[in-house]
Amino acid sequence: MNESVLMLTIFAAIGLGTPLVFATVGEILAERSGILNLGVQGMMLVGAVAGFWATFQTGSLLFGVFLAMFAGAALSMIHAFNSVTLRVSQIVSGLALTIFGTGVAIFIGRVGEVPLIGEPSRAVFTPILPEALADLPIVGPLIFGHDALVYLSWVVVAASSFYLFRTRPGLTVRAVGEDPASAEAAGINVSRVRYVHVMIGGALAGLGGAYFSLALVPSWQDNPMGAAGWIAIALVILASWRPWRALWVAYLFGAAGRLGFTFQTLGISIPASLLAMLPFVLAILAMLVLTSGKRARFLGAPAALGIPYFREER
Amino acid sequence: MTRRIIVEPRGLAPWWLKLLIPIASVFAALIVGALFLSLTGNDWFEVYAKMLDAAFGSGRGFAETLVSATPLILTGVAAAIAFKMLVWNIGGEGQLIFGAIVAAGVGVWLAGSTPPLVAITAVVLAGAVGGAFWASLSAVPKVYLGTNEIITTLMLNFIALNLMNYLVLGSFSPWRDPESTQFPQGRPIIDSGRIPEFFHRLDWGLFIAIAVAILAWFVISKTRSGFEYRIVGDSFNTARYAGIKVPKKVLGTFLASGAAAGLAGSILVAGILGKMDPRSLDLGLGFTGIIVAALARLNPIAIIPVAVLMGALNNAGPALQSIGVPSATVKILQGAILIFAVAGEFLITNRIRRPERSVEATTVEAEVSPA
Numbered sequence: 001m002n003e004s005v006l007m008l009t010i011f012a013a014i015g016l017g018t019p020l021v022f023a024t025v026g027e028i029l030a031e032r033s034g035i036l037n038l039g040v041q042g043m044m045l046v047g048a049v050a051g052f053w054a055t056f057q058t059g060s061l062l063f064g065v066f067l068a069m070f071a072g073a074a075l076s077m078i079h080a081f082n083s084v085t086l087r088v089s090q091i092v093s094g095l096a097l098t099i100f101g102t103g104v105a106i107f108i109g110r111v112g113e114v115p116l117i118g119e120p121s122r123a124v125f126t127p128i129l130p131e132a133l134a135d136l137p138i139v140g141p142l143i144f145g146h147d148a149l150v151y152l153s154w155v156v157v158a159a160s161s162f163y164l165f166r167t168r169p170g171l172t173v174r175a176v177g178e179d180p181a182s183a184e185a186a187g188i189n190v191s192r193v194r195y196v197h198v199m200i201g202g203a204l205a206g207l208g209g210a211y212f213s214l215a216l217v218p219s220w221q222d223n224p225m226g227a228a229g230w231i232a233i234a235l236v237i238l239a240s241w242r243p244w245r246a247l248w249v250a251y252l253f254g255a256a257g258r259l260g261f262t263f264q265t266l267g268i269s270i271p272a273s274l275l276a277m278l279p280f281v282l283a284i285l286a287m288l289v290l291t292s293g294k295r296a297r298f299l300g301a302p303a304a305l306g307i308p309y310f311r312e313e314r
Numbered sequence: 315m316t317r318r319i320i321v322e323p324r325g326l327a328p329w330w331l332k333l334l335i336p337i338a339s340v341f342a343a344l345i346v347g348a349l350f351l352s353l354t355g356n357d358w359f360e361v362y363a364k365m366l367d368a369a370f371g372s373g374r375g376f377a378e379t380l381v382s383a384t385p386l387i388l389t390g391v392a393a394a395i396a397f398k399m400l401v402w403n404i405g406g407e408g409q410l411i412f413g414a415i416v417a418a419g420v421g422v423w424l425a426g427s428t429p430p431l432v433a434i435t436a437v438v439l440a441g442a443v444g445g446a447f448w449a450s451l452s453a454v455p456k457v458y459l460g461t462n463e464i465i466t467t468l469m470l471n472f473i474a475l476n477l478m479n480y481l482v483l484g485s486f487s488p489w490r491d492p493e494s495t496q497f498p499q500g501r502p503i504i505d506s507g508r509i510p511e512f513f514h515r516l517d518w519g520l521f522i523a524i525a526v527a528i529l530a531w532f533v534i535s536k537t538r539s540g541f542e543y544r545i546v547g548d549s550f551n552t553a554r555y556a557g558i559k560v561p562k563k564v565l566g567t568f569l570a571s572g573a574a575a576g577l578a579g580s581i582l583v584a585g586i587l588g589k590m591d592p593r594s595l596d597l598g599l600g601f602t603g604i605i606v607a608a609l610a611r612l613n614p615i616a617i618i619p620v621a622v623l624m625g626a627l628n629n630a631g632p633a634l635q636s637i638g639v640p641s642a643t644v645k646i647l648q649g650a651i652l653i654f655a656v657a658g659e660f661l662i663t664n665r666i667r668r669p670e671r672s673v674e675a676t677t678v679e680a681e682v683s684p685a
Contacts, residue, residue, distance in 0.1 A: 038404075042649075081657075082653070082656060082657050086657055086659075086660035087660070088656050088657060088660050089656060089659070091402050091464060092397075092604065092608055092652070092656045093653070093656050093657075095601065095604055095652070096605075096649055096653040097649075098601075099598075099601060099645060099648055099649035100645075100646060100650055100652070100653060103642050103643075103644070103645025103646035103647075104642075104646055104649075106640060106642035106645065107350065107640045107642040107643060107645075107646055108354075109640075110642060111354040111639075111640050112354060112355065227472055230468055230472070233465065233468070234465055234468075234469060237462075237465060271480055271484035271485060272484060273477075273479040273480035273484040274476065274480055274484070276472075276476045276479075277472070277476040277480075280469040280470075280472045280473050280476075281473060283465070284465075284466055284469045284470070284473075287461055287462070287465055287466060287469075288455055288459065288461055
């Protein structure tokens with residue numbers, strides 16, 4: 001039962017989707033506060049290399065995860081300063097973050113006498129629950145067979161959904177993303193809210209990056225994660241800025257990443273480059289159908305997303 | 315206690331400031347790079363000297379720098395003309411690649427006896443058409459449906475990249491050299507379609523690129539159409555009241571932007587590459603063009619020297635590996651340059667001064683937290 005093509009695909013989809021869950025939920029929090037951060041790819045890569053390096057030095061996965069989140073958050077602060085304090089173009093600033101972060105990740109991986117590149121990770125995330133549970137039919141691979149970060153990602157999704165839609169600070173975030181002037185009039189510190197949520201977004205992107213270098217592809221390469229950061233930006237829209245939907249679309253795209261292998265086991269051969277195209281084609285089609293014109297507002301795009309906020313009078 | 319200073323928008327920044335900010339951005343980035351190098355046990359001075367020597371130290375080195383600069387002038391123009399009108403075309407990458415696909419397609423399809431002038435013109439223009447077509451996939455939905463072009467141009471980059479890989483690496487298409495079985499290669503285009511070189515790998519494509527930059531400057535600043543374009547860039551509403559058809563302008567700009575990026579692809583195919591080479595076309599030239607455009611402050615003429623600077627950095631990267639320094643140093647520098655250049659826009663659009671006592675009560679105040 002658990003060895004069927006469907007179950008194997010679902011299990012792989014959860015694994016491949018998990019870094020996307022972290023990065024997408026992080027970007028949702030930043031965008032809900034009104035800041036578009038196109039630096040996700042850069043923050044994830046910096047997280048990936050920081051996490052790998054820390055675990056490589058100490059052997060501790062916990063330390064790796066901590067440093068990955070710190071590195072992602074630190075890089076995101078550059079974007080927060082540019083877009084909240086200086087109010088310059090969020091689009092160009094985000095791209096700058098990606099170029100810079102990509103450069104830093106490759107540099108750190110290749111610098112020094114004994115570079116990290118090609119080295120296997122000293123520790124790897126593995127399933128944490130007893131095998132007897134993981135071997136249960138259906139629920140085993142679906143629920144019990146995962147590593148700690150998969151469970152953490154579920155906690156992150158549930159917590160951020162509850163936070164955004166069921167708590168007062170969450171309401172504040174959404175207010176800042178919809179109408180910063182009114183929020184300010186109600187006594188909310190718009191700048192502080194935006195700084196904090198861009199930073200949380202950066203930390204989660206860093207964590208997503210570390211999931212690649214410490215779980216999915218546990219040896220260092222220049223780019224262990226392909227274009228995952230860019231996919232996460234598309235997923236925010238497909239998830240219509242809601243954490244639970246982010247979980248499902250991330251798994252859907254995780255499954256798409258696994259499709260080549262699945263088709264192969266079914267005896268169908270499709271060129272890898274055409275399959276690699278699929279997530280991006282899906283994202284564009286979904287955008288055309290779902291988010292054009294007035295429907296974008298209906299879906300829940302924050303009204304002030306990407307627009308610099310000028311505090312003119314108080 | 316928070317320190318209070320006054321931040322107010324300014325109308326026109328002095329010319330020296332517009333020149334100083336980009337130069338200061340480059341120097342600030344060099345300091346960031348030196349920090350990275352020093353902290354990892356490298357001699358930053360030696361590294362920068364090596365880069366300078368590789369990029370400008372010899373005739374051949376400088377020619378290579380100009381070879382690297384040629385596509386960047388075009389992707390820079392592509393980004394600049396779009397961004398100026400707040401069209402966020404970040405799909406230069408994909409438009410370049412699709413331009414190369416169409417150009418190489420024409421280049422292998424043409425009869426070998428085609429006269430050079432006809433063949434070169436056909437291959438080069440095919441790239442512009444291909445780039446404009448790829449841009450239209452984002453431009454038409456943006457103008458008629460309101461679909462956000464940032465995401466669609468971004469996604470189309472990866473679709474074009476995978477399409478190119480499929481045509482050469484994943485199938486036996488007309489783009490793939492039929493004799494390359496172990497290591498797939500692009501099929502060479504006809505000889506008469508190649509742009510002639512005039513000095514060590516440097517070909518006349520450089521002058522096509524410079525001509526496009528000058529043409530962009532001329533159209534924007536000297537023609538009626540360019541005047542309307544500038545009004546739309548300043549304010550959609552003003553333009554609408556002035557009777558300008560804004561959607562048509564946005565569509566035209568978007569397609570022109572795609573055509574410029576596509577030209578970069580076809581000039582590579584007809585110039586130094588001579589075929590569609592997936593490895594040489596996937597170097598982030600579209601994104602580097604955005605750095606060029608931002609550092610040139612979207613001025614098409616300024617794009618030419620800035621592209622040479624970025625070309626010099628790209629050209630210096632491989633030389634660093636010979637002294638044991640990662641070539642990614644260049645990417646750190648380029649990313650840092652863009653971070654500082656975009657932050658510097660703040661100083662160009664705003665004036666900062668200390669409050670004068672007498673006017674303090676009436677002036678708008680802003681807190682700048684020490685973040």
